[in-house]
Amino acid sequence: MGQIMETLTQKPPAVRNRKGWSLQKGETLSGLLFVSPMLIGVTILVLIPIIATLVLGFADWNFVQGFDGIRWVGLQNFSNLLQDDMFIRSVRNNFIFLLTVPVYLLVSMVLAILIDRYVYMKGYFKIAYFVPYVSMTVAVAIVWQVLFQPSYGPINEMLKAIGIADPPKWIADPHFALISIMMISVWISIGFNMIIYIAGLQSIPKDLYEAAEIDGANAWTKFRRITFPLLSPTTFFLLVTGIIATFKVFDVIAVLTQGGPIGSTTMMVWYLYDTAFVNLKVGYASAIAVVLFLFVMLITFGQWLAEKKWVNY
């Protein structure tokens, strides 16, 4: 009796196991089928290329030579980079460009708070400040090119009209070109950051403000003690993505200045493009790409560390 009971109770699990096993096999197969297009695409278009970039950084090669023309030169590309004035200038400009991030974060945060709490027609404001972000950068850059035109462009006409006799030549002036591009970049970035700040604001519990009001807190105290600290994860996220985005700036420079005048607006990605696709120095450009990759990795890693340490969700 006991034996029968035992077999009876034992058998079903065994069957279920075997069936479960074949089921699992089927699941694995369909799982792989569903993700394989993505995996294949990412492997061919991202994974293999990043490995190739790391390898090509150690080569001296030109597109037109064919694969036989590759010469391995060890670390020479990297040591050349350290002595390359244009490269150093690009890196320096990249770092100057970082200043745009706190500027547009501040503006976006203020706009987000105002739009979230203190205005009518919220929908209109969200769209209005977001329009530059969705617009085609090339078209927008061309508009700015005309607006910034030194001798008869609208901006300088206006400046002359309010009594500035000798307004800057903006993108045509080596001293003002980078800052002009930075201004355009701030203008474009505000919308995106503002939208994310508004989302962050909406996740702050309303009763915190009500409690603060009962305690007699004024608007500034509420901002300093509630809004700002509770927005810090959002700020942190936007800071990191913003910093990474500055390393990718390309369109505006390609359209407006091509790195000029006299190298004043060259940035790493522009220099990479120019070296690889204009001067065809593939190995050297790959070394620049490796440096770019390392910078972005470093920031990502730093973010990961900082997040573990400071940010509590």
Add this chain to the structure above:
Amino acid sequence: MEKRPGVDGLKIIVTVVMFAGSVLFLLPFVWMLVTSFKVESEVFAYPIQWLPKEWNAVENYKAVWFGDYPFTLYYWNSIKVAVITTAASCLISAMAAYGFSKIKFRASNFLFMIVLVTYMIPGQAILIPQFIIYRNIGLFDSHLGLVLLGTFSVLGTFMLRQFFMGLHQEFIESAKIDGAGHPRIFWSIALPLVKPAVATYAILRFIWTWNDYQNPLIFIRSDKLLTLPIAIQKFTSMSGEFYSLIMAAAVSAILPLIIIFILGQKNVIEGIALGGVKG
């Protein structure tokens, strides 16, 4: 919910100030639009004429669209590339997202990690090998090549995966008991349930592809295959001083985006907020 019903004085003042700010913020667009309606001689007249004295809109747009420059061809190329890229990217991202969230299989987490890691790689760091690969497998200078570059989106996979994870597993299980396989469950149950998320991603992908300057710059060589961003840049250098025409071309290129954005703004803004805050 409003504590003080009726009109709030402070709120009105802030609204007015913010409205003035937004007009200033959008002034470059206003200038672009107005200039595209003007005759060339009026473009740089000072003080700036915010309403053209002499309307030349029809002539300007006609000159851009039906002039010597094959603007309609480039417009068509842009539509083609953006629509196909969007459709392909939505399908492949949704499939991967479903696979990574609703099918339990070995190596799933590991493979997803690989996909996620590639997201951290800046696109420009891999341009050169991509170029070499494209030259060697015949994708260089083709629309198919451009489409493929925009198709495999980690962001799309990640975004849609979040939504698929929000679906109850019971939907899937009960469909399985009824004998449906994963392709059927994906297509007729899961995908319709996350339609809003797919729409959001589709709008974003369309905007990004439409605006993409860098990929066509590097991967397209033939004039007849150009998409709008480069076509507009070329048009600008060819038209020289004809700013009214350049602005008409710019307006034509931006307009579809603004329309799509205003129609789908709820989707776009929510998608960006979600992808941003949670991504």
